[in-house]
Amino acid sequence: DGGITQSPKYLFRKEGQNVTLSCEQNLNHDAMYWYRQDPGQGLRLIYYSQIVNDFQKGDIAEGYSVSREKKESFPLTVTSAQKNPTAFYLCASGLVAGGELFFGEGSRLTVL
Amino acid sequence: AQSVTQLDSHVSVSEGTPVLLRCNYSSSYSPSLFWYVQHPNKGLQLLLKYTSAATLVKGINGFEAEFKKSETSFHLTKPSAHMSDAAEYFCVVSDPSSGDKLTFGTGTRLAVRP
Numbered sequence: 001d002g003g004i005t006q007s008p009k010y011l012f013r014k015e016g017q018n019v020t021l022s023c024e025q026n027l028n029h030d031a032m033y034w035y036r037q038d039p040g041q042g043l044r045l046i047y048y049s050q051i052v053n054d055f056q057k058g059d060i061a062e063g064y065s066v067s068r069e070k071k072e073s074f075p076l077t078v079t080s081a082q083k084n085p086t087a088f089y090l091c092a093s094g095l096v097a098g099g100e101l102f103f104g105e106g107s108r109l110t111v112l
Numbered sequence: 113a114q115s116v117t118q119l120d121s122h123v124s125v126s127e128g129t130p131v132l133l134r135c136n137y138s139s140s141y142s143p144s145l146f147w148y149v150q151h152p153n154k155g156l157q158l159l160l161k162y163t164s165a166a167t168l169v170k171g172i173n174g175f176e177a178e179f180k181k182s183e184t185s186f187h188l189t190k191p192s193a194h195m196s197d198a199a200e201y202f203c204v205v206s207d208p209s210s211g212d213k214l215t216f217g218t219g220t221r222l223a224v225r226p
Binding site: 004006035040041042043044045088090092096097098099100101102103104105106108 | 121144146153154155156157158161202206207208212213214216217218219
């Protein structure tokens with residue numbers, strides 16, 4: 001089935017550790033996105049990529065990093081510089097900028 | 113700059129009664145508008161989208177929304193609520209002046225009482 005796979009679904013991290021969230025899509029979409037979701041705040045854009053080997057910062061990129069070495073994959077690293085990393089992270093892909101997005105099921109990160 | 117305001121953070125209805133979730137937007141150009149639904153601990157799923165065609169848009173699961181330019185609104189409705197409609201709903205706006213970036217509302221949580 002076509003879709004977006006995020007892993008892990010749940011992740012616990014100690015303070016000071018970097019963690020990487022995986023996002024893979026088989027929809028042949030050029031654009032991929034990472035969003036952070038906190039209660040009552042909607043979705044906020046962390047990073048996005050519209051083509052392989054290129055990506056741009058979103059509204060809240062500080063403390064995060066990404067790579068886009070393959071069209072299908074867009075991993076997100078939450079670094080120790082991110083002051084408040086506990087959140088629900090959503091990966092999405094789209095055929096065209098500004099169009100419909102297809103979302104993964106999310107990864108919930110908890111910092112202990 | 114574009115923005116979107118969801119006027120109610122929580123809405124509660126009885127099963128079988130109509131649903132109205134309100135959304136107002138601000139956009140410099142003719143925008144694209146979307147409604148997404150999110151069930152607990154899941155990703156978002158597209159319900160419907162408006163992209164400058166018919167102003168009354170029909171979506172999945174019996175939902176529909178009407179684009180009203182004069183009121184800058186895009187309210188989501190359903191004639192009869194079902195228990196499975198309980199979820200969080202997001203209104204989203206996109207327009208070319210913002211580089212086709214999507215702006216999400218803060219969400220409306222819909223509860224359905226038996």
